[in-house]
Amino acid sequence: MRNRRPFAALAVAEAFSISGTRLSQIAVPWLVLTTTGSAVWTGVVGFAEMLPYVVAKALGGPIVDRIGAKVVAVTADSCSVLIVGLIPLLHGLGLLHLGWLIPIAALMGAVRGPSDGAKSALVPVVAEDGAIPLERITGVMGAIERLGGTVGAAAAGAVVAVIGAPQALLVNAVTFAVAATCISRGVPGMEVVGSQGDSPDRGEDEASYGQRLLEGWRFLRGDSVLVGITVMVSATNLLDQAWTAVLLPVWAHDTGHGAGAVGLVLAAMAGPSILGALTAAAVGERLPRLPIYTLCFVLGGTPRFAIFAFDAPVWLMMVVLATVGFVSGFCNPILGAVIFERIPKHLVGRVSALNTSLCWSLIPFGGLLGGGLTALVGLRAATLGVGVAYSLVALMPLVRKSFREFNKPPTDELTPADELTPAAAGTPAAHTTAPV
Numbered sequence: 519m520r521n522r523r524p525f526a527a528l529a530v531a532e533a534f535s536i537s538g539t540r541l542s543q544i545a546v547p548w549l550v551l552t553t554t555g556s557a558v559w560t561g562v563v564g565f566a567e568m569l570p571y572v573v574a575k576a577l578g579g580p581i582v583d584r585i586g587a588k589v590v591a592v593t594a595d596s597c598s599v600l601i602v603g604l605i606p607l608l609h610g611l612g613l614l615h616l617g618w619l620i621p622i623a624a625l626m627g628a629v630r631g632p633s634d635g636a637k638s639a640l641v642p643v644v645a646e647d648g649a650i651p652l653e654r655i656t657g658v659m660g661a662i663e664r665l666g667g668t669v670g671a672a673a674a675g676a677v678v679a680v681i682g683a684p685q686a687l688l689v690n691a692v693t694f695a696v697a698a699t700c701i702s703r704g705v706p707g708m709e710v711v712g713s714q715g716d717s718p719d720r721g722e723d724e725a726s727y728g729q730r731l732l733e734g735w736r737f738l739r740g741d742s743v744l745v746g747i748t749v750m751v752s753a754t755n756l757l758d759q760a761w762t763a764v765l766l767p768v769w770a771h772d773t774g775h776g777a778g779a780v781g782l783v784l785a786a787m788a789g790p791s792i793l794g795a796l797t798a799a800a801v802g803e804r805l806p807r808l809p810i811y812t813l814c815f816v817l818g819g820t821p822r823f824a825i826f827a828f829d830a831p832v833w834l835m836m837v838v839l840a841t842v843g844f845v846s847g848f849c850n851p852i853l854g855a856v857i858f859e860r861i862p863k864h865l866v867g868r869v870s871a872l873n874t875s876l877c878w879s880l881i882p883f884g885g886l887l888g889g890g891l892t893a894l895v896g897l898r899a900a901t902l903g904v905g906v907a908y909s910l911v912a913l914m915p916l917v918r919k920s921f922r923e924f925n926k927p928p929t930d931e932l933t934p935a936d937e938l939t940p941a942a943a944g945t946p947a948a949h950t951t952a953p954v
Contacts, residue, residue: 523704524643524644524704524705525644525645526704527700527701527703527704527705528637528640528641528644528700528701528704528705529659529662530696530700530704531591531637531696531697531698531700531701531704532637532659532662532663532697533662533665534693534694534696534697534700535595535633535634535637535693535694535697536662536663537693538689538690538692538693538694538697539630540674540784541674541677541686541687541689541690541693542602542626542687542690543674543762543763544674544675544678544767544780544781544784545674545677545678545683545684545686545687545690546563546564546567546619546623546683546687547560547563547564547763547764547767547885548678548683548767548780549605549619549683549684550563550616550619551767551768551771552683552771554616556889557764557768557888557889557892557893558889558890558893559616559889560763560764560767560768560885560889561763561764561884561885561886561887561888561889561890562620562885562886562889563616563619563620563623563885564623564759564763564764564882564884564885564886565882565883565885565886566620566621566623566624566627567623567624567626567627567882568627568759568878568881568882568884568885569624569627569882570624570625570627570628570631571627571628571630571631571878571881571882572627572631572875572878572879572881572882573628573631573875574627574628574629574631574632575631575632575634575635575871575874575875575878576631576871576872576875576876577731578590578631578632578635578636578871579635579730579731579734579867579868579869579870579871579872580727580730580731580734580867580868581632581727581867582632582635582636582639582867582868582871583639583730583864583865583866583867583868584727584730587636587637587639587640587643587867588636588640588701588702588705590632590633590635590636591633591636591637591640591697591698591701592698592701592702594629594630594632594633594636595633595694595695595697595698595701596694596695596698597629598626598629598630598633598691598694599691599692599694599695599698600691601622601625601626601629602626602687602690602691602694603687603688603691604618604622605619605622605684605687606684606685606687606688609684609685610684614684631875634874635867635870635871635874635875636867637701638870638871638874639866639867639870639871640701640705641659642858642863642866644705659850659851659854661792661795661796661799661847663795663850665788665792674686674781675778675779675780675781675782675784675785676778676781677689678778678781679776679778730868731868733865733868734865734867734868734869734871734872735868735872737861737862737865737868737869738869738872738873738876741860742919742920742923743856743860743920743921743923743924744857744860744869744873745920746914746915746918746920746921746924747853747856747857747873747877748873748876748877749914749918750815750911750912750914750915750918751853751877752876752877752878752879752880753880753911753914754815754819754908754911754912755877755878755880755881755884756880756881756883756884756887757884757887757904757907757908757911758881758884758908759880759881759882759883759884759885759887759888760884760885760887760888760891760900760904761822761823761888761901761904762784762884763884763885763888764884764885764888764889764892765826765888765892765897765900765901765904766780766783766784766826767780768892768897769826769897769901770783772897783839786835786836786839786840786843787822787839787840787842787843787846788843789840789843790839790840790841790843790844790847791843791844791846791847792847793844793847794843794844794845794846794847794848795847795848795850795851796847797847797848798847798848798851798852799851805852807852807855807856807924808915808921808924810848810852811848811849811852811853811915811924812912812913812915812916813845814845814846814848814849814852815849815911815912816909816912816913817841817842817845818842818845818846818849818908818912819905819908819909819911819912820905820906820908820909821838821841821842822838822839822842822905823901823902823904823905823906823908824902824905825838825839826901827898827899827901827902827905828898856924857870857873858870887904888900888904891903891904
């Protein structure tokens with residue numbers, strides 16, 4: 519009998535972690551926007567959080583492989599409880615201003631990056647331990663991500679509207695505490711993902727931090743499929759962040775809908791995306807990966823931005839948001855299956871952290887992009903411009919040669935065949951792509 523308890527514990531931890539992330543994605547921008555009235559400063563604070571997140575996640579991969587994903591995840595989430603709690607504390611003392619909020623946001627990102635990377639590195643281990651097929655586990659994790667996004671987004675808007683953004687971040691601190699507890703108590707004996715026994719070279723155990731990081735980079739750079747995915751997802755994440763961090767809050771603020779509308783919009787997409795992810799889990803093994811992947815990105819682009827640029831009626835907004843949410847539910851399961859079946863077991867921490875970090879590398883600039891465009895050309899033109907750019911990027915698989923290998927398994931040139939089977943390689947956390 520395989521033990522599925524660790525996967526259940528990790529799934530609960532991921533759900534609380536994602537819900538907390540959705541809460542902070544609404545509370546922090548809303549706090550800045552209502553305090554300063556500036557879309558530019560809202561983008562700056564988003565930049566201050568996301569840049570350390572990306573850097574820390576990339577640099578944390580070798581540490582995850584060396585000291586263990588469980589240790590990193592529990593330690594980072596425990597630190598996040600204290601860091602996030604500083605905001606309501608300083609607000610209560612009357613000391614909260616941008617001079618404090620910006621460095622706190624940077625600390626939040628620097629700690630959350632390694633935590634998310636560690637949770638992702640734990641997934642292949644618990645998936646193998648539970649004997650769960652690759653496409654199924656990525657679909658289930660995708661559904662968990664979307665479920666967390668739904669609950670987190672809907673609750674966040676309501677909580678911020680009722681008790682205020684600073685106090686709402688106390689709830690965020692609680693979600694980190696729950697995540698740390700679940701992993702600490704529910705994932706025993708799985709601290710080391712890339713142990714000496716998993717490595718094809720015993721010298722790996724004595725390799726320096728720099729050598730480990732370089733090994734992960736060389737593997738990632740040498741796989742044309744992973745390079746193509748990284749380029750495309752990083753570009754769409756930039757545009758998604760511009761919308762989530764600035765364009766959407768400014769729309770809610772300018773139209774008088776309030777913070778609750780931000781949560782409802784995100785929840786309207788996240789809800790149907792659960793159904794999409796579960797559908798992908800059920801039939802993903804039989805679907806043509808590349809056509810579905812491309813179609814989902816195309817449908818998730820222009821329609822979403824157009825309805826906000828042209829003030830569409832509420833019923834049309836709901837239809838479009840539900841459609842966008844459903845198709846987006848297919849993206850992460852497909853990406854997860856493609857990415858993690860190509861990574862050897864002993865490189866999971868490094869390569870997955872580098873891949874995700876590069877996919878998120880432009881996110882820190884998304885808030886700056888959204889804030890700058892809004893200040894220069896206005897909300898409507900900025901929203902349209904971002905939507906057109908998103909649609910163009912979504913067509914990349916039709917022109918980039920590297921995507922031709924999307925449906926093919928990796929060759930023995932890249933990694934040993936026995937490291938590439940679904941049972942050995944496991945699956946990733948469904949957090950490769952960003953906010954949609």
